[in-house]
Amino acid sequence: MTSAPDRPRRALLALAIGSFGIGMTEFVVMGLLPEIARELLPSAWATSQEDAIAQAGWLITLYALGVVIGAPTIAASVAKYPRHRVMILLAGALTLFNALTLVLPTFELVAASRLLAGLPHGAYFGIGALVAADVMGPGNRAKGVAFVLTGLTVANVVGVPLGTFLGQNLGWRWAFVLVVVIFAAATVAIALTVPHRPGEPSRTLRAELAVFRIGQVWFALGIGAIGFGGFFAVYTYVSPLVTEAAGAPAWLVPIVLVILGLGMTAGNLVGGHLADVNLIRAMFGLLILLVVTQLLLALTSGWIVTVIVFVFAVAFASSAVSPTIQTRLMDVAGDNQSIAAALNHSALNTGNALGAALGGAVIAAGLGFTAPVWVGLALALGGLGIAALSIGIERRTQTRVPARV
Structure with a gap:
């Protein structure tokens, strides 16, 4: 029983x-x-x-x-x-x-x-x-x-x-x-x-969809869609990155995926802790870390050892960013918590679609199998820019309120 x-x-x-x-x-x-x-x-x-x-x-x-x-x-x-x-x-x-x-x-x-x-x-x-x-x-x-x-x-x-x-x-x-x-x-x-x-x-459907009237919700979704797209540009093409760019055998791909998964697991735990300590600092710091690790992966993609190290690092940084985006979204969503939880996955998968599509486009253009990593770097920088814009607007709005009283 x-x-x-x-x-x-x-x-x-x-x-x-x-x-x-x-x-x-x-x-x-x-x-x-x-x-x-x-x-x-x-x-x-x-x-x-x-x-x-x-x-x-x-x-x-x-x-x-x-x-x-x-x-x-x-x-x-x-x-x-x-x-x-x-x-x-x-x-x-x-x-x-x-x-x-x-x-x-x-x-x-x-x-x-x-x-x-x-x-x-x-x-x-x-x-x-x-x-x-x-x-x-x-x-x-x-x-x-x-x-x-x-x-x-x-x-x-x-x-x-x-x-x-x-x-x-x-x-x-x-x-x-x-x-x-x-x-x-x-x-x-x-x-x-x-x-x-x-x-x-x-x-009702109408009541739930009221969340889209909140401007900061769109900024939070943009951070996830653009910034997290940088990770998916790498993850989508990790197999040819290992076998073609680094010249390693195909049997290493599952091992690299295990390492990537461990990076995601560790990043999720660390990101959640950091978000509880100071959400804004954690979000910015981890987005910067994602940019740096993407750059290092792009520059060293010809060696399998560095590919393994920096694939782990990119996975860690991106997964650590994820709980900060989720928390930020819930903070700005007001009473619309249920749809906010679903929208976080919508934003992250917009990043999935964007990263996969742009990564495939640069490969098809003949730019090589390291090119998606450079795409990921550009998307991570975009996410960092959106975060800066979001917080800047929020702080300016908050400082205006006392001036009117």
Whole structure:
């Protein structure tokens, strides 16, 4: 018989299984771009491997666009319904759409399935965070949210490298066999463990979307979309960065992905702590660190040892920035906390789409496999500039208020 203290933990574990699956489906494609391009784009592969890999990068961009579209619209539309039912439906949708990626035969159809698979992503995390806070109760809400997000972090340490290994050795579709199994398990676990709660009919779509009237919300989203795009310009093309730019064997790619995942895990923990100490200083300091590490990676990309070191550093810096952006967004969102949680993932995946698209464009232009790192550097600088503009406007607005009294 399950004791009362065990019930919240089981619900959190069920939600974390789903977030693990989301981490895998979002990031595993990045390590398998050559394999996907070779199978789904054979003509382009035969003509130019660079062009084929760049074209395959659109699978990442389309998934990210699905997140951007789905996060605010789904989270706002289902806000009035019981959350446990919504979470079951979202996990079921993730299972179905990833199954389509597994079985569809052509690049165009697989691309469409990636767009669909991205739609439930942001709403899953946004509503899942509210469920986690609810089951843990007052005083433990942040712990519950953090536990759910560990699934995403662990996916980058274990799931993505494992999926990459399977995809390289058995065919890229085997990575999605594992993804579909994980989402199916999450759907069943959520149905069995997440407690039933009544919905909130007063939470209408119109009320939720009022968050977009807040100017500082747009600045916070811009920091995530542009600044975090710098990380995705590197992550998307990490496989050719290792094998082509650094000249290392393909079997090193999963190992580099493990190291990247460890950097993300460490950065998330450190960034959360620093954000609690001083949010603004942490955000600026970590964005500067991201710029510096991107520059060092670009300058030393011809050596595998430095690639490994600075890939870890870029992952650390970018993941450390993420909780500062989330906290900043929640600080400026006022009463619109639920949609703000989903919008954070929308912003980060705008960065995913932007980084993947621009990185693919410079590769297709013949600028080489280090070029996406330079793109990442430019995007990180853009995020730093938006942060400076946001804080500058906020401080000027605050200083005007006493002058009018």
